[in-house]
Amino acid sequence: MLYQAWIIPILPLLGAATNAFLGARLGKRFVSLVACGTVGLAFWGSAWVFADLTRLPAGERLAMLPMYQWISAGDFQVNFALQVDPLSAVMLLVVSGVSFLIHVYSTGYMAEDRGYARYFTYLNLFVFSMLLLVTANNFLVLYVGWELVGLCSYLLIGFWYERKAAADAGKKAFIVNRVGDLGFALGVMLIFVTFGSLDYQDVFAGAPQMLAVGSVTATTITLLLFVGATGKSAQIPLYVWLPDAMEGPTPVSALIHAATMVTAGVYMVARTHALFELAPFSLSVVATIGAVTAFYAATIALVQADIKRMLAYSTISQLGYMFLAVGVGAYAAGIFHLTTHAFFKALLFLGAGSVMHALGGETNMLKMGGLRLKLPVTYWAFVVGALAISGFPGLSGFFSKDAILWQAFASPRGGIALWAMGLATGALTAFYALRAVFLTFHGESRLTWEAERHVHEPPSSMALPLGLLAALAALGGYLGLPHILGGSDALGSFLAPVFLDQANTALETQAPGNELGLMGLAVLAAFLGMGLAWYFYLARPEAPGALARRLGGLYALLANKYYVDEIYGGLVVQPLVALAHFLGEGFEIAVIDGVVNGVGRTVAASGAWLRRLQTGFVRNYALSIFLGAVIVLGYFLFR
Amino acid sequence: MVPVSYYLILSGILFTIGTVGILVRRNALVIFMSIEVMLNAVNLTFLAAGRYLNSLDGQVIVLLVLTVAAAEVAVGLALIVAIFRSRGTTDVDEVNLLKW
Amino acid sequence: MELALFLSVGAIAILGAVGVVTLRNAVHSALSLITNMVALAVLFLMLNAQFVAIVQIIVYAGAVMVLFLFVIMLLGEKAQESRERLPGQRVFAIALGALLLAEIIYVAQPNLLPGLPGKATTDMVAQGGNVQLVGRLLLSDYVFPFELTSVLLLVAIVGAVVLAKRKL
Numbered sequence: 076m077l078y079q080a081w082i083i084p085i086l087p088l089l090g091a092a093t094n095a096f097l098g099a100r101l102g103k104r105f106v107s108l109v110a111c112g113t114v115g116l117a118f119w120g121s122a123w124v125f126a127d128l129t130r131l132p133a134g135e136r137l138a139m140l141p142m143y144q145w146i147s148a149g150d151f152q153v154n155f156a157l158q159v160d161p162l163s164a165v166m167l168l169v170v171s172g173v174s175f176l177i178h179v180y181s182t183g184y185m186a187e188d189r190g191y192a193r194y195f196t197y198l199n200l201f202v203f204s205m206l207l208l209v210t211a212n213n214f215l216v217l218y219v220g221w222e223l224v225g226l227c228s229y230l231l232i233g234f235w236y237e238r239k240a241a242a243d244a245g246k247k248a249f250i251v252n253r254v255g256d257l258g259f260a261l262g263v264m265l266i267f268v269t270f271g272s273l274d275y276q277d278v279f280a281g282a283p284q285m286l287a288v289g290s291v292t293a294t295t296i297t298l299l300l301f302v303g304a305t306g307k308s309a310q311i312p313l314y315v316w317l318p319d320a321m322e323g324p325t326p327v328s329a330l331i332h333a334a335t336m337v338t339a340g341v342y343m344v345a346r347t348h349a350l351f352e353l354a355p356f357s358l359s360v361v362a363t364i365g366a367v368t369a370f371y372a373a374t375i376a377l378v379q380a381d382i383k384r385m386l387a388y389s390t391i392s393q394l395g396y397m398f399l400a401v402g403v404g405a406y407a408a409g410i411f412h413l414t415t416h417a418f419f420k421a422l423l424f425l426g427a428g429s430v431m432h433a434l435g436g437e438t439n440m441l442k443m444g445g446l447r448l449k450l451p452v453t454y455w456a457f458v459v460g461a462l463a464i465s466g467f468p469g470l471s472g473f474f475s476k477d478a479i480l481w482q483a484f485a486s487p488r489g490g491i492a493l494w495a496m497g498l499a500t501g502a503l504t505a506f507y508a509l510r511a512v513f514l515t516f517h518g519e520s521r522l523t524w525e526a527e528r529h530v531h532e533p534p535s536s537m538a539l540p541l542g543l544l545a546a547l548a549a550l551g552g553y554l555g556l557p558h559i560l561g562g563s564d565a566l567g568s569f570l571a572p573v574f575l576d577q578a579n580t581a582l583e584t585q586a587p588g589n590e591l592g593l594m595g596l597a598v599l600a601a602f603l604g605m606g607l608a609w610y611f612y613l614a615r616p617e618a619p620g621a622l623a624r625r626l627g628g629l630y631a632l633l634a635n636k637y638y639v640d641e642i643y644g645g646l647v648v649q650p651l652v653a654l655a656h657f658l659g660e661g662f663e664i665a666v667i668d669g670v671v672n673g674v675g676r677t678v679a680a681s682g683a684w685l686r687r688l689q690t691g692f693v694r695n696y697a698l699s700i701f702l703g704a705v706i707v708l709g710y711f712l713f714r
Numbered sequence: 715m716v717p718v719s720y721y722l723i724l725s726g727i728l729f730t731i732g733t734v735g736i737l738v739r740r741n742a743l744v745i746f747m748s749i750e751v752m753l754n755a756v757n758l759t760f761l762a763a764g765r766y767l768n769s770l771d772g773q774v775i776v777l778l779v780l781t782v783a784a785a786e787v788a789v790g791l792a793l794i795v796a797i798f799r800s801r802g803t804t805d806v807d808e809v810n811l812l813k814w
Numbered sequence: 815m816e817l818a819l820f821l822s823v824g825a826i827a828i829l830g831a832v833g834v835v836t837l838r839n840a841v842h843s844a845l846s847l848i849t850n851m852v853a854l855a856v857l858f859l860m861l862n863a864q865f866v867a868i869v870q871i872i873v874y875a876g877a878v879m880v881l882f883l884f885v886i887m888l889l890g891e892k893a894q895e896s897r898e899r900l901p902g903q904r905v906f907a908i909a910l911g912a913l914l915l916a917e918i919i920y921v922a923q924p925n926l927l928p929g930l931p932g933k934a935t936t937d938m939v940a941q942g943g944n945v946q947l948v949g950r951l952l953l954s955d956y957v958f959p960f961e962l963t964s965v966l967l968l969v970a971i972v973g974a975v976v977l978a979k980r981k982l
Contacts, residue, residue: 691810692900698737698907705914712917716820716860719922724824724857726918728831728850730911735835737907740898743840743886747847750878751831754854757870761861769932770939773863773948774956780866780873781963785970787878791885792977798889799980807899 076123077138080159083120083167084206086113091199098192107182110195114175114202121167128164133572136161139212146215153273156212162573165410165566166209166342173333173417174202176540180425181326183536184432188324194234198330201227205335209342214263214273217343221259221307224336225252231331232323244322251316255306262299266350269296279349286353297350297357300343301364308340310398311368314391315640321383321438325428328383332390333421338413341397345406348574352404358488362402366483366496369395371637373503377510378623378633381438382427385511388636389464390420392500396479399497403489405482406574407567411555412479414566415471419463419548423508425541426457429533430515434526440511445520449530454516456541461512463548465505466601473598474552476501478567480597481557481590494593498600505604513612559590721762728755742794742804746787753783820860827853840886844879851875862936864944 090113098106128136138159145155159167178198185194204227208220226249233245263273269292270278270285286293304310309317317337321328331337344351344361351358369392376388393416400409431438433450447454463470466477480501484494520527532538555566611619623630632638728751735748757776764772798804830850837843851874858867898904939947952960 690900693806693809694737694740694903695900698903698910701733701737701907701910701914705910705917708914708917712921716817720820720824721857721861722922723919724827726915726922727828729918730915731828731831731835733914734907734911735831737911738904739835741840743882743889744834744843747834747843747882750847750874751834751850754851754874757866758854758857761858761863761866764934765861765863767929767931768935769929770934770947770951771932771955773866773944774951776863776866777869777948777952778956778959778963780869781967784873784878785966787881788970788974789977791881792974795885795889796977804889 076120077127077159078140080120080124080138080167080210081140081142081157083117083124083171084157084203084210086117086120087199087203087206089113091196091203094192094196094199098196103186103191106192106195107178110199111175111178111182113199114171114178117202117206118168118171118175121164121171124159125164125168128159128161129569136572140210141212150271151267153213153215155216156274157207157210157216158212158275159210160573161570162342162345162410163210165414165570166338167206169338169414169417170202170205170209170335173421173544174198174205174330174335176543177326177330177333177421177425180329180428180537180540181324183534184326184428185324186534190234194231194324197227197230197234198327201231201330201335205339208339212275214266214275214278217346218260218263221303221339221343222256224307224339225249225256228252228320228331228336231327232320234323234327238322241322244316244319247319248316251313252306255303255313258299258301258306259303262296262303265292265296265299275346279347282349282353286350288353289355290353293350293353294356297347297354298360300347300350301357301361304340304344304398305364306340307343308337308394308398309391310340310364310394311371314368314372315643317391318384318387318636321381321387325383325424325431328387329421329424329428332387332424333417337390337394338397338417341394341401341409341413344398344401345410345574348401348404348406351401355488358402358404360402362399362483362488362493365395365398365400365402366493366500367395368392369399369500370496370503371395373500373507374633375636376507377503378630379507380441382430382440382443382511382515383424383438385440385507386420386423386427389423389504389507390416392504393420393464396476396497396500399483399493400479403483403486403493405479405486407555407570408475408478408482410570411566412475414554415463415475415548415551418544418551419460419470419472422456422460422541422544422548423464425537425544426453426460429453429537429541430457432533432537433530434522435529437526440514442521442523442526443515444518444522445516446530447516450516450532452532452538452541456545457516458512459545459549461508465508465605466501466597467605468598469552470549471547471552473601474555474557477594477597478555478557481593484593485589498597501597502600502604505601506608509605509608510612513608517613518616557590559594718762718766721758725755725758725762728752728758740805740807742797742806742809745806746790746794750783750787753779816860820857823853823856823860826850827857841883844882844886847882848875848879851879862939862944865948 090109093109094106098109128138140157140159142155142157144152146153178195181194181198185191188194201224204220204223206220208217208224211217211220229245229249231245232248233242235241236245266278267273270281272278272281282293302313306313317332320331323331351361372388372391372395376385376392379385379388393412397409397412397416400406400412427438430443430446430450430453433446433453434443437443459470463472466473476497480494480497483489483497484491522530533541555564557564611622635641732748732750732752732755735751736745739745739748757779760772760776760779764770794804797809801809803809827850830846830848830853833846834843834850837846851870855867855870855875858864858870934947
């Protein structure tokens with residue numbers, strides 16, 4: 076299967092094509108069968124590839140799949156080639172697995188939608204793009220997957236295009252991503268200029284010889300690549316599209332936030348770590364942006380009333396963790412957190428989707444409450460997700476987050492400041508996750524009478540994925556159980572060959588007591604956050620309002636998301652609109668129209684004169700052709 | 715053996731006659747026949763060159779040209795018939811409007 | 815002997831071509847085109863191209879010209895052409911033709927034919943058989959153009975039917 080791995084991305088593509096052309100005619104059963112079936116098969120294939128990989132000796136876990144020569148223009152040779160190695164295999168499993176569950180969930184969630192076939196077409200295309208992205212063997216194929224992911228996010232966020240908000244959000248996601256993609260494209264071009272090749276093998280093998288550590292070229296390339304990553308993975312300053320992405324159907328949010336799209340940036344940085352290792356400055360930028368984003372987004376998530384928006388900021392915050400990890404050289408820990416995050420964030424989003432489904436589309440947590448008894452399945456699933464993201468000991472988020480915090484502290488690239496920000500973010504995370512649980516499921520019901528009657532548990536097609544994801548979110552952490560707790564860090568050692576060249580030797584020298592102590596601190600922080608949430612939203616429900624009044628300015632700042640959308644609007648959008656107005660109304664009429672009219676008049680005048688040549692007789696034209704032929708022949712004979 | 719340049723010159727003469735025919739005649743059918751003359755002249759060139767270079771590729775190409783000519787005749791004559799049907803003439807000078 | 819044959823057959827071919835261009839009646843033009851083609855077929859034979867020569871007679875002088883005559887008679891046009899309306903067209907065309915001919919004669923030197931001599935010498939062709947060798951070449955090196963030809967013919971058939979049919 077290893078050398079047939081190209082089938083894995085092809086399958087969802089076939090599904091997308093089938094649903095695009097036949098879906099509307101063949102009914103919803105067929106569409107859901109094709110969509111879920113192809114992604115399910117892709118997951119099965121990924122598992123097979125994964126199993127095949129584990130059977131190989133650790134050093135040889137790499138399969139190259141050259142497909143065909145794609146572009147050949149002079150020195151510019153690019154093959155359409157895929158590859159499978161431990162990193163790709165893990166990503167394949169996460170992407171196809173979580174996507175499969177989301178597909179199944181969608182069959183229930185979207186059952187009533189008119190655009191059923193269109194929805195699954197996009198969804199399958201999305202999965203295809205992401206699978207292509209993670210199996211690419213060179214930067215151009217990676218770029219193709221990268222752009223396709225952006226396109227699919229645009230299509231799906233704006234899925235309900237009749238609603239202006241959704242269409243706007245789609246455009247916003249696309250345009251903001253475009254800014255990042257430009258950086259990425261420039262980075263890829265610079266790579267080609269520098270190395271003369273876009274193949275991973277050539278670039279990564281040649282990098283240490285061709286570029287000095289800390290050289291300007293290495294730093295420029297990696298910073299440009301990271302600009303792309305900030306766009307796709309929603310980091311400061313390009314994160315603004317992600318909160319709006321919730322305008323799409325909720326399973327799409329789950330897909331974007333958990334399995335596809337936002338993980339692309341983290342994956343890309345981990346994949347190109349050979350370059351980042353040569354640019355310490357870039358790595359510290361990555362780590363700093365990651366830590367700042369994690370903290371910053373978590374503070375915004377504290378006060379959001381909209382459950383999906385809250386989850387969106389939480390995603391940004393968790394992605395910040397991942398970048399913090401890769402920024403301090405803890406690539407395996409970053410991928411570990413990416414995996415566990417995929418589980419629990421998909422779970423949280425699908426849980427939120429179930430709540431919305433039950434309440435007829437309500438997303439405001441302030442209008443919920445007391446749903447614990449009416450939606451027990453959703454409740455327990457959501458609680459597991461919330462505890463996992465909070466870092467409750469024993470659940471998946473605890474292990475992955477702890478791995479990151481420990482390395483942020485102990486790695487030579489890390490430091491106490493980065494660790495402290497991560498720790499503070501952990502406390503905030505626990506607070507907002509539990510706040511969502513309490514507001515939604517506990518306390519007095521704040522539902523309207525109408526909504527109250529409507530409440531129902533989701534159908535089994537939605538409940539089943541919830542259950543599976545809850546199990547994964549709870550147990551996924553044992554994939555990377557750290558040595559200190561008697562585990563073997565299975566995921567880390569599986570990924571080790573990919574990241575071998577920069578083993579974090581510094582970690583070995585640290586006293587084991589430090590790691591345990593830091594773990595204890597992280598748990599304390601998590602419990603502190605949970606306890607505060609309990610105090611504010613269960614024990615003293617009137618306290619948040621009072622606190623908000625007391626800290627009016629800060630609260631407004633957070634509730635309005637630091638006014639970033641407004642700042643971007645004033646600094647970027649407004650000047651562009653003004654420029655467009657000037658170009659449209661002043662420049663256009665005076666200069667462009669003038670030139671165009673002038674050209675037109677010139678052509679008309681010369682045409683009036685040249686018209687005499689046009690006799691309208693075909694034989695006359697043939698004579699001109701003959702004349703030309705004789706002259707050309709004569710030129711070549713007598714030159 | 716006849717020198718190859720004789721064949722080439724003969725072919726040139728035929729080609730030129732065909733070209734002039736296209737330019738001076740007005741009956742579409744005759745123009746068409748002149749095109750056939752030109753095609754045949756080119757075929758002669760291919761064969762002569764092939765013979766001169768001891769290669770059979772020229773003959774294969776002539777066969778391909780023959781097929782193309784047959785296809786061209788079929789479509790061309792159909793066009794002439796269609797034009798005659800709508801305009802009542804095969805005089806190319808009468809057919810001087812792009813749209814009827 | 816061979817040169818005499820070439821000169822006489824060549825003269826017939828030229829006469830035929832001139833007839834196509836000059837004769838007033840389209841039927842006469844067609845007949846003289848057949849003359850031209852048969853004369854060319856003889857030249858093809860002299861060039862060791864037996865297969866092409868036969869095909870020339872069967873397909874060209876046979877099928878294609880029958881089609882021509884059929885259409886000429888179907889349309890049944892008057893023999894006279896309209897008055898020449900383009901002053902200078904005829905003079906200009908003939909002058910340019912003469913120029914072209916001059917260029918072709920100038921270029922028609924054997925040493926202007928580059929390329930390495932191939933293996934298909936007269937002896938070898940006599941041994942392998944012209945039809946066999948051409949056929950083998952057609953179905954090996956030239957198989958792709960050969961297959962394309964079938965597509966072309968199909969398209970031509972469809973096109974001819976569409977164009978000539980009164981109503982679809």
